[in-house]
Amino acid sequence: LVGKGVVYDTGGLSLKPTPGSMDCMKCDMAGAAAVAGALYLAALQKLKLHIIVLIPATDNRPGGNAYTPGDVITMYNGSSVEVLNTDAEGRMILADALSYSMKYDPEIVIDAATLTGSALRAIGTEASIIMGNAKNHYFEELEKAGNEVHERVVRFPFWDDYAKHMESKIADLKNIGGPNAGMISAGKFLEHFLKAPYIHMDVAGPTWLDSREDYKGQGGTGSGVRLLYQFLKNHSS
Template identity: 55%
Template sequence: ALNKIPMHVVGLVPATDNRPGGNAFAPGDIITMYDKTRVEMLNSDAEGRMILADALAYAKVYKPSLGITIATLTGAAARALGKFGMAGMGTAPEKIMQKLTACGEKVYERIAWFPFWDEYSELLRSEIADIKNIGGTEAGAITAGKFLARFTSYPFVHLDIAGVAWTKTTEGYRIAGGTGTGVRLLYEFLKNY
């Protein structure tokens, strides 16, 4: 707002505590989401995608022209890219992804785009619910993105920053600790959208 970027941005921050208790979900549970999608819970450690999915479903009330999620969602993204870049994927038009890539290069928050082929959705198919919350051992970062996309009806990009959100050493402008990765990227993108 201070920089007078001429657009309306809605930011949703799905947040919850993460602790064990009698009401915690467990593997084998069927969870009904905000939009009534029934999710077969196979891994209760994949809780981040559950709250992100609810936020994406809720975002439909705003009729977005584009949705972007950014999260430390999967260890699979960190294992694939290390600390050198974030994983990107989604349903947004190629020109959006190209613009995000250019903005990421400019501010040194690089994006490696993962394929988002329809076949990855098959890994989330459930026999007892609408979708599973994980897809097994293959393509973990991509199936997490596919899970999120299931809750959108608008162009969508997911940026998995698991490998770059934290650093143990100072690297350029990023001091040791939480890096704030994504802030500079999204600001640059919104300036040029």
């Protein structure tokens, strides 16, 4: 399990507006919280699984040492990435963590991240988006787990056609795509950095609420903890 741990996100030099955008960015570590919480529950319940959790953690602020639009960065796996927007920082740190995860020879890698606003705009706060190249039974297990704990997921397409959105003229990849299907092109960006069955989970929708919604309170919801734990529990049996 890999969780995006951006503890505060201003957007960096590609600065976010404040109202309704930057003011809730203390929750940009919700993916990290989800995988940490799921691991904690799995340990408490002594699940018979070997689970590795990786949390790349940072904040994203302007400053003299901030990375800049136009930078070309060499990643952990040696790939080069052209930075066109510093507010697409989550995928940069996730990419290195996904590459690092290969040292464990995983059966499957699942990441959780508040990665894109396009995920929230696509399906709202009612569910998380999942996509990837893992076999169908893993997706079915995740969907079943979500329905059991009422943390639903919706599977999006993951065709290779979307990878062209991330092509750069001066590097192996660029860190943002075009105006369309941003949540999928972000997933295809991440896929480049690992060679293992993979599910990307964009939890941008349900992890933060401006007002109470059913059983979920205002603010950070902890969404993803029960979903991932239930998946692990079912998988272990």
